[in-house]
Amino acid sequence: MSDTYTPPKVWSHDSENGGRFANINRPTAGAREDKALPRGNHPFQLYSLATPNGVKASIMLEELLEAGHSGAEYDAYTINIGEGEQFGSDFVDINPNSKIPALLDLSGDEPVRVFESGAILLHLAQKFGAFLPTGPARAETYSWLFWQIGSAPFIGGGFGHFYAYAPEKFEYPINRYAMETKRLFDVADQRLANSEYLGGADYNIADIAAFPWMAPFVEGKIYEDARTFLSIHEYTNVERWAKRIAQRPGVKRGRIVAKTWGDEDAQLRERHSAADFDGKRL
Template sequence: MPTQAPIDVFSWPTPNGHKVHIMLEECRLPYVPHPVNIGAGDQFAPAFLKISPNNKIPAITDPDGPDGKPISLFESGAILVYLAGKTGKLMPTGDRARYDVLQWLMFQMGSVGPMLGQAHHFRLYAPEKLPYAIDRYSNEAKRIYGVIDRQLSTSKFIAGKSYSIADIAIFPWLRSWENQGITLTDFPHLKAWFDGIAARPAVQRGVKVMAELRKPLTSDASRDILFGKTQYEKR
């Protein structure tokens, strides 16, 4: 069997970036990480926009695509599905079980990421403290944690008996639970699952990828790049 050529991973140490780092580690796929410093504006570079037109990390280029030709992908959820299909790992083969995984993956993409991201923004990064926004997204964070906790009260993993891309997608977003106004012990089933996922060697390796590069967001220039007019310039 031919050796897999390394996958190029254009990323940054954020929850969405770590999803892909963890998946690559779990699947034991060779990869080369390329830092995209989103606080410095690297995500707007023309070369990056060619593979990630929404100017968001992560994105990948796999020289060994499905037809033997290179393929580039953006959106972390799509990348997880692709890597699961490529390796035959962390996605069930049966239709019912596969749809269970996909619905929880979509829950992460549509609820966990956006809502917890807003909680981070208004609790930590907004230039002024807006009580309505802080309360709204902090309460939504608690609701989402409750949804996950109830699911895990009857299921070992997010989507059933087996560890899958649904667990990989959700876990990195919960690592910042304190910043989201959450007390993790209020959700005992979730906490037991969280501690188990955090102990996995591949997860520990994945969350260390580029971790030393990320610095606290303190400068006005970085805030403008991430949240201000720079985001909305025509390209």
Template sequence: MIDLYFAATPNGLKIKLFFEETGLPYRIKPVSLGKGEQFQPDFLLISPNNKIPAIVDNAPLGGGAPISVFESGAILLYLAEKSGRFMPQDARGRIEVLQWLFWQVGGLGPMAGQIGHFNVYAPEPVPYAIDRYTREVARLYGVLDRRLADRPFIAGDDYTIADIAAYPWIVPHQAHGQSLADFPHLERWFQAIAARPATIRTYEGVESAYVRKHISEEERKHLFGHGAKQG
């Protein structure tokens, strides 16, 4: 059994999506970000960057003590290797997946997260930031759209962890100030993944993290206000 420390953010949902696709046994350990549970000492032993998701594999390959993993890209790679799913075995196929996985965790996710923040959570509009990140996310959507022009999935003919990593960051495209109609190849890919049974199960009952709603000052402090000393 694998414990998934989870909140319904795009990064959390990508790991849940992997589990639903593979059928690996897992149990969700909810982490309330607004209550600051990500700063609890026990959680920091698993995820020293005080972020979700994180996992604890209580039955790792080869036996021995449980293995904990933080950072969503590392988790997807670990789970792909454990399950033998969604990662090519040949060198060329593997590097195709890895470079697009790293593209997501180093580019698409952080930039989409910034525009999501300034469009939804910022206490007041910051026009420069909104313009800056809207344009950068549009550029990244364009990169993905061109990539998908001649292949069904990001790394080629097969669905992989590159697709699992990217999809949850396209789900809130409206909050990112984007229309998928402007990116027809990306939209085709998006609709195909949205229709997969595992995707439907993953998102059933999930409230979008990018819906504007009132958050208290205490929640804002836990979500956005911690510095170096507090984590």
């Protein structure tokens, strides 16, 4: 470990602070350039990237279409966050927080912007009356939905950053966030020991929110060898749940929307119709 860091009396931004996203990180909000977003002809316009947060929205839209809600047709466009495209003026107009995913709902008389992945899931579930139970189960679903929203920064910005993206590896932050990530997996594992899904007896938006974060650990596809490092195989109920959800057709399609890495036949940089998935490896 390097010499102990003593914080200055007043913090200032160091543009050379290192890390995977150091070239775009700034302590300020707002647009950095005038940039128009493309727009298709469908009721929903999705601007995203196939990160764990990003695919929540595309999975939800594909699940709605799979369930027969034809009004959920959408166009999807890739936002390259590594290149700072989330700071373009049109994108900031939809999401002033400059994070993906961002959704423009054109199905009514006036355009409606929706940002934050949990808000998008709730907006679509309420609009279509789908993947959101009624009665006491609705409160249970809300609880698990916001559990996931609150836990994602510990897994991504915490564990993921210090274990895989930071310019140097330090024991304390890795241990701190590894412990929290394992605790969160244990919370889910204990819940799933007594419930088919996080939200209850039926698959719903709580599962759609949590799956994109937890499944890659189960599959060994996130943060280098995090599956081994965190002994993810211990969470057998989470593994059962994740593998079952991964087989859903809407999930398979949603996971490759706005994907720009890996095998070419498993990428879909733009999505405009179901035909765009033809020939793709799901």
